[in-house]
Amino acid sequence: METEFDYVIVGGGTAGCAVAARLSEDADVHVCLIEAGPSDVGDDAILDLSRWMELLESGYDWDYPIEPQESGNSWMRHARAKVLGGCSSHNSAIAYWAPRENLDDWAAGGATGWSADECYPFYRKLETALDGAEHADAPGRGTDGPVTIRTVGDQDPCGEALLRACEQVGLPTTPFNTGRTVVRGANWFQVNANPDGTRSSASTAYIHPNLDRPNLTVLTGYRAEKLTIDTSGPRPRITGARLRTPDQRRALEVTARRETVLSAGAIDGPKLLMLSGIGPAEHLREVGIEVLVDAPGVGENLQDHPEGLVQWEALQPMPTASTQWWQIGIFAGSEGRTTPDLMFHYGSVPFDLNIVRYGYPTSENTFCLTPNVTGAQSKGTVRLSSRDFHDKPKVDPRYFSHDHDREVMIRGIRVAREIAAAPALADWVGKELAPGEQDSTDEELFEYIRKTHNTVYHPSCTVKMGAEDDRMAPVTPTLQVKGVDGLRVADGSVMPDLITVNPCITTMMIGERCADFIRRGV
Template sequence: MTDQFDYVVVGGGSAGAAVASRLSEDPDVTVCLLEAGPSDVGDRNILELNRWMALLESGYDWDYLIEPQENGNSFMRHARARVLGGCSSHNSCIAFWAPAEDLDEWESMGLTGWGAKDVFPLYKRLETNDGPGEHHGRSGPVTIRSVPPKDPCGVALLEACAQQGIPTTEFNSGTTVTHGANWFQINAREDGTRSSSSVSYLHPVLDRPNLEIRTNAWARKVTFDGTRATGVQYLDEDQIHTRSVSARREVVLSTGAIDTPKLLMLSGIGPAEHLREFGIDVLVDSPGVGSTLQDHPEGVISWDAKQPMVTDSTQWWEIGIFTQTEEGLDRPDLMFHYGSVPFDMHTVRQGYPTSENAFCLTPNVTRARSNGTVRLRSRDFRDKPAVDPKYFTHPHDMRVMTEGIKLARKIVEQPAMREWAGAELFPGPDVRTDDEIADYISRTHNTVYHPAASVPMGTEADKPLDARLRVKGVHGLRVADASAMPFLVTVNPNITTMAIGEKCSDMLKEDNA
């Protein structure tokens, strides 16, 4: 087994799998992909999309508890996947192109090459999409398809949205939906197999001789010669011995918005005072590492169903609703997921009633203004980091979510839902005022599991990455995952994270030609 390659990619997740696959298309380029978790090959628990909720808090989940929240739900935990394919092997596979306005704002921040004109072609390249329009890709590795309208409660909900003035609107049309609802598109195959980054990018090339995938290989730190990244130390799958793998050209970190800042800090790149607190030698004082964590916080409102809910589904969360809580926005500030399940994981402990035959709407804040942090607990790579999302520390976020609970009630009060909506289970009909709703939200909210922007690109000195995903202050080290986003996109970000992997592979080929 060789331990020297042209590129070492750490993290076989949504972006990392794309990077490794694209780089190894050149038979003269050798790539080593390190993944801390097991392989997903042949594992029905992972591959069958409709099982995804059972993966939460399972052995496939890093299951990061969050720090106590002053304004939010301290019981909440962040699910991060510990398996080949990363969170694309662990999530509900809701597939969105980011709004052009998000990407153009990235470019306006000085990030040349990240506007919609540059990123939309990457979406087209990566997808095989059944949606209408010449803008869609028809031959990419990731299968994206529209959810079939088989859930009768969901059909009624879309009719109720229209009665409330929220029209049924095509998603992923190339035009941003600021006020509309529809069945989602999902990255999944017709047989129910998730089209994760692993299934899409890695499974077809597992026998590629110049690509070596090492699973159960937990990265300890990046190694350096001076300020040049030379490779990675990792814990072998025997869980005893440390091994090293070296990169002749570059190292790419794709371990996600929680573990990438952690790995950088363990490697001496981060806020200097914080690193010295744990006796870590400071290679680069980079105060922006782990300092701007963003997320989509999510509330929930649920009703007992008068009729039997579906007993089978593509992934149980099949409809999205977008709208605005104030005039003049070019992007929605409020989104809902419709679930054909009760989703009571944070309400039962607070004493709210529940039902196994229920449905829910989950309002989330698409452009939350509360920023959190990722910090080390110790210098031991095995210790989980301290994740503090600082939910609802900006009043905008609670205002938007409170409006979401009120709008959800208006939708479900429409005539189309009369045959479906029974008693409101939580928060319950007695919770009416904004203060009462806010109190309920702060005790029971969840997350859409979209942490991002914790190692952001930017032209400012305190931003850890430049526009080519290079870590500032060192050479031969890049980041390709959701942590690199300058801010979290308005929609579910997984397809954009794959596109970041596509973009990174292009940059590596260009810069190492």
């Protein structure tokens, strides 16, 4: 088995697949892509998008618990995908370009080169917009990229009534992904999915068509223990990774002649950096790891989109088939904002994952709105629980530790109720199952939120990029890890701040940009 390559990508997820595919377009280099989970090739449990909810807390999920939360749901689990394609093989495939304002804020805050004008060409490069959607050929949309993006258009009479109800309360039907940021409006989602209902994930789009490339090696089932390091030069150099073979019985080292790219995500990425001696020095010493680089920002700045739930019994039969069961997005931003601070996903299925333990009633024939705080101000951490790579890290999102997030979520429940009370939904809305009409004050609503909230599964920003002199930014704007040579990070962890929409397509864009930096030698 070959163990020496030009480039080693640790993590075959949403960004890692893009990096591997783009680098291996050069036939003169040999690329190795490493994924701890199994392949998704031929696996309908992964490829059939309509089955995505089966993957939560399954064998395809690292299923990370969170640390006890003072103001949040301590029972909550963070789903992180254990399969080729990462979370793009595990999520509901909602596809958004980041709002222009989010990217421009990144650039203004020290991530030079990441403004919207500089990033949007890479969204165009990765996507093909299909299905004749009214906005698919809007100026600047991609036409020949590997990732298929189309508009959900399922026959869902409750969803159609919901859009009319939104209009009645001042949230007009508004096209998404046109280049204009939607602060207040609603519509059917765009998804990265093929017309046959299969995912257009990072793995299916970037890797499956290229598995026969002689210069691309894909290792699935190999878990990285730590990065390997050469300390003989003036600066430490990352030379690859030490892996555990699929049977877990022996170690294997893979070497990168040129560069190693870490694409393990916002939880496992900082974990692997810290296991390799790159992280907050005091914490590393506490767990018995020799400090290679004192990087205080590794594992800091954890951001997410916390999500609530308002669920109703439906008065008519809900659909029995769907593209992915969560088909409409609603933005209800506060007045005067340029980006939304409140978003809803509409689900045409029961979503009682976090309410049954408290005895809230449920039903098989329900629909729900899930308000989420798109610009959450609460920030948390990822820390090691030990120096053993087998052990899960300590994930502490510190949900609702900032008053802003509480206020937005309480408003979200009230807006959901306002939408449900609109005339267009009169024939659909039955009993409010959760939180229930008995909860009406701010205090009652937040107590419900605190106990039962979930997440949209968007942990990000834990190895953020920033200016060279920003000690809390472990990564440069060209995604190079400060203090070492030969290592870049490309995944959602490098976002300085979490964007105000679902981040999957932006994570693919980060992978595209990483490959471009490497190929240009910057």
